Amino acid sequence: MRKRFALTALALATAVTTGIAAPASAARPDPVRQGLETLVHSDHAPGALASVLDGKGNFRTYTAGVGDRDTHKKMPRNGQVRIGSATKTFTAVVVLQLVGEGRISLDDPVEKYLPNLLRGKGIDGNDITVRQLLQHTSGLPDFEDDVTSDILERRYLSPRDALDIALKHKADFEPGERWSYSNTNYVVAGLIVERVTGRPLSEQIDKRIIQRIGLRHTYFPAPGETTIRERHPQGYRPDLQGAPARNVTEIDPSAAWAAGAMVSTNSDLNRFFSALFKDDGNPLLKEAQRKQMRTTVPMEKGNSRYAMGLGIMRVQQSDKCAFWGHSGGIPGFGTWSGATDDGRAASVTMNLEPKTGEAVQHLEETVTAGLCRR
Secondary structure, eight states: OOSOOOOOOOOOOOOOOOSSOOOOOSSSOOHHHHHHHHHHHTSOOSEEEEEEEOTTSOEEEEEEEBSOTTTOOBOOTTOOEEOGGGHHHHHHHHHHHHHHTTSOOTTSBHHHHSTTTOEETTEETTSOBHHHHHTTOSOOOOOHHHHHHHHHTTOOOOHHHHHHHHTTSOOSSOTTSOOOOOTHHHHHHHHHHHHHHSSOHHHHHIIIIITTTTOTTOBOOOTTOOSOOSSOOOOEEOOTTSOOOEEOOSOOGGGTHHHHOOEEOHHHHHHHHHHTTOOTTOSSOOHHHHHHHTOOEEEETTEEEEEEOSSOEEEEEETTEEEEEEEEEETBEEEEEEEOTTSOEEEEEESBOOOSHHHHHHHHHHHHHHHHOO
16 A cells, blocks of 8 residues: 565575576676565565566566465566555546546546545545545545554455545645645545446456556456465565564455555556556557646655656656656555656565565665666
């Protein structure tokens, strides 16, 4: 869901498999491989996997460590993982498609689509716009800390349940005042999609994105679905008391819903993020909506490195390299995915929920290695 990440666990020797032969140069070791090794050895993840899509449409896939801490089974190449908050980019794309169809306006108040739903201490749906939901400037309080136990204990929570939990808290700030990450924004955005289309959000994501661009290993879990459908690594969560990490592969991600419930692979994520930047005949968004998506607000005062668009973050790595993407942390997994303006893409996942800033940074650095070091 949120950008959270780290762990203590058994990490074994790493192995890398590639769709293209990796360069065997002792002088210039592969920086993506080095990034995965850092996640395993420094951040104590049992394993990690990555995929890089180059400008010619070629994929290179990597694995490191193990997919199962107890059996020492190898990390599956391009295995399915829970992608957490990378789900938000999918939700934002559907909202923007509906904007392009004239069915939603970004500057309309939430009240227009969901009458009398957003009410609370300092919270009023008349004062919050759809745009503010997608860019995290609404001031809506986050529900994440309140629902983690439900996710881990496999208790189903409907979107309205999660929203009701959030609305017990007071607003973080006045709408539009500043930026602050909140999963609640995307639950509301998902409810708007369902109200406007009259269909489940999962169906809209499948029809409008997954089927349209041929993501064969990506899906939105059904209500109550706790397993991962295809070949996948086990996912772990660190114990704050220092005990061995807990296997949390089978959870109920329903509380995360439009903010973080989806399952995918690194290669499918690369296809998705790369498709967002296709100039001619973009399969996902019209040019006007692509421009709106990439209109950003600062995430931190005085820090120009990171800026938030609509469901996507811009990272200014250097004067010569910038990319767009989203991270995702959910019990069991941490992911970072991104793409450049010319359509190159990279995604990396560790099979341990990241719980430290260092682990989050290492995930981002591995994506950076795939996109900015050529």
